[in-house]
Amino acid sequence: MNYDIIIIGGGLLGTATAYQLAKRKAGKILLLDGNEIASQASSRAACLLTRARTKPALMELVQETYDCIDEIEQLLGESLELQQCGSVTIASSEASLKGVEALESAANDFGIPNERISQKRVKELLPWINETAADVAVYMPTDAFIDSALLCSGYARAAKALGVELRTNCKVRSIQTEGGRISGVELPDGEMISAPVVVNAAGSWANLLMRPLGVGLPFTPVRSHFWITGIDKQRFPVNHPFSVIPDARAFTRSDVGALIIGLRESQCQSFDPSTMTDQLQDFDFNKAAKWEVLDECAPLLKRFLPDIEDLGIAHYMAGPSCYVPDAMFIIGPVSKYEGLFTVTGCCGGGVAAGGGMGRLAAELITGEKPFVSPGLFAPERFGEVDPFSAEFQKRCADARSNKKGG
Numbered sequence: 001m002n003y004d005i006i007i008i009g010g011g012l013l014g015t016a017t018a019y020q021l022a023k024r025k026a027g028k029i030l031l032l033d034g035n036e037i038a039s040q041a042s043s044r045a046a047c048l049l050t051r052a053r054t055k056p057a058l059m060e061l062v063q064e065t066y067d068c069i070d071e072i073e074q075l076l077g078e079s080l081e082l083q084q085c086g087s088v089t090i091a092s093s094e095a096s097l098k099g100v101e102a103l104e105s106a107a108n109d110f111g112i113p114n115e116r117i118s119q120k121r122v123k124e125l126l127p128w129i130n131e132t133a134a135d136v137a138v139y140m141p142t143d144a145f146i147d148s149a150l151l152c153s154g155y156a157r158a159a160k161a162l163g164v165e166l167r168t169n170c171k172v173r174s175i176q177t178e179g180g181r182i183s184g185v186e187l188p189d190g191e192m193i194s195a196p197v198v199v200n201a202a203g204s205w206a207n208l209l210m211r212p213l214g215v216g217l218p219f220t221p222v223r224s225h226f227w228i229t230g231i232d233k234q235r236f237p238v239n240h241p242f243s244v245i246p247d248a249r250a251f252t253r254s255d256v257g258a259l260i261i262g263l264r265e266s267q268c269q270s271f272d273p274s275t276m277t278d279q280l281q282d283f284d285f286n287k288a289a290k291w292e293v294l295d296e297c298a299p300l301l302k303r304f305l306p307d308i309e310d311l312g313i314a315h316y317m318a319g320p321s322c323y324v325p326d327a328m329f330i331i332g333p334v335s336k337y338e339g340l341f342t343v344t345g346c347c348g349g350g351v352a353a354g355g356g357m358g359r360l361a362a363e364l365i366t367g368e369k370p371f372v373s374p375g376l377f378a379p380e381r382f383g384e385v386d387p388f389s390a391e392f393q394k395r396c397a398d399a400r401s402n403k404k405g406g
């Protein structure tokens with residue numbers, strides 16, 4: 001079988017790339033996933049679509065995701081259920097105030113509505129909060145969240161409607177090359193599928209496919225996680241704004257009358273990719289450690305959510321996010337083989353930025369003028385790296401440890 005482009009991975013990044021390529025009529029495209037579409041990291045996200053970022057290119061990528069949502073809703077004639085709840089970012093220290101000022105300035109430059117709000121207004125928007133701890137608060141009314149699995153399925157179905165072939169439960173065993181060029185992929189039963197272009201969007205598993213080619217992508221999977229309280233619709237009104245609280249290394253989001261609480265520990269768990277099984281449900285996220293993380297982080301959040309220790313925790317969700325030492329994504333060609341591209345290294349932002357990441361990947365594949373500077377995301381910007389070494393994994397994990405933003 002011959003294709004023009006094969007995409008490996010049916011998570012947010014692979015499906016968004018498929019959609020963007022199909023939109024550009026890039027040829028005969030096949031997307032393969034070893035599991036179901038949206039069944040891995042892309043169904044475990046907290047789903048925040050945070051618009052304001054201090055790096056302008058990231059705001060462009062996020063805006064593209066919002067644009068994709070509109071386009072796909074029109075194409076499919078159905079709603080992807082974007083919840084425009086707004087966000088409140090809170091600063092209660094000198095350091096976080098500087099961060100909030102930088103965000104305000106970036107938001108103003110990019111035209112993202114934002115306003116400083118009083119403690120009274122903070123309490124109206126976030127009924128669960130001790131508003132007196134919020135020294136400075138910025139409200140951004142156009143921020144939103146979206147069910148990440150539904151968004152991923154939207155990209156996939158839109159890509160299919162535009163002609164992309166999707167094959168699920170079809171794992172790629174290896175990427176094939178001939179004389180320094182990509183020639184296709186091999187399946188576990190020995191079947192060969194030919195294509196001059198292969199896009200590795202295999203998320204946490206991307207380096208396992210690159211290893212036999214002597215290519216190391218500069219990321220490691222680290223554990224991201226959040227907790228969900230029991231339902232209390234008065235304190236946690238449906239679709240109230242999500243909050244970002246850098247002083248507590250925390251974020252919160254409404255979840256049908258419960259509160260999602262995301263906390264970032266000072267030393268996050270990272271994974272040697274070679275130890276990862278094919279499906280996250282088999283994977284050890286060291287769930288016992290969730291209590292240790294709560295013990296470490298809850299005291300920081302207590303100032304804002306005084307009864308955090310008494311809140312019933314109904315659920316815990318953990319999954320891998322692919323972190324890069326400079327906390328920027330990995331998008332573009334891999335120069336060692338003509339026709340090899342990657343879109344990965346999501347740095348915990350694939351829901352928000354996936355549409356833009358897919359667009360940049362598609363533009364680089366088709367030779368269009370890129371809409372953001374590709375150098376920021378170039379796969380080889382760190383030189384040669386060994387993602388299977390403990391030292392490099394620690395470098396990546398350090399980029400995630402103590403993360404404060406949304």
Ligand SMILES: Cc1cc2nc3c(=O)[nH]c(=O)nc-3n(C[C@H](O)[C@H](O)[C@H](O)COP(=O)(O)OP(=O)(O)OC[C@H]3O[C@@H](n4cnc5c(N)ncnc54)[C@H](O)[C@@H]3O)c2cc1C
Pocket residue numbers: 008009010011012013014032033034035036037038039040041042043044045046047048049148170171172173201202203204205206209224225226317318319320321344345346347348349350351352353
């Ligand atoms: C707890 C948590 C909270 C998060 N919160 C947010 C948030 O609020 N906002 C935000 O923007 N982002 C968030 N993220 C990040 C977001 O979920 C990821 O950026 C996104 O899901 C990454 O998508 P992906 O396509 O790279 O990976 P995945 O969804 O894991 O997809 C990779 C796919 O590749 C397939 N695959 C792997 N190897 C092969 C192979 N050999 N052959 C065929 N297929 C293969 C897998 O089956 C899988 O389906 C969060 C993540 C977690 C874990």
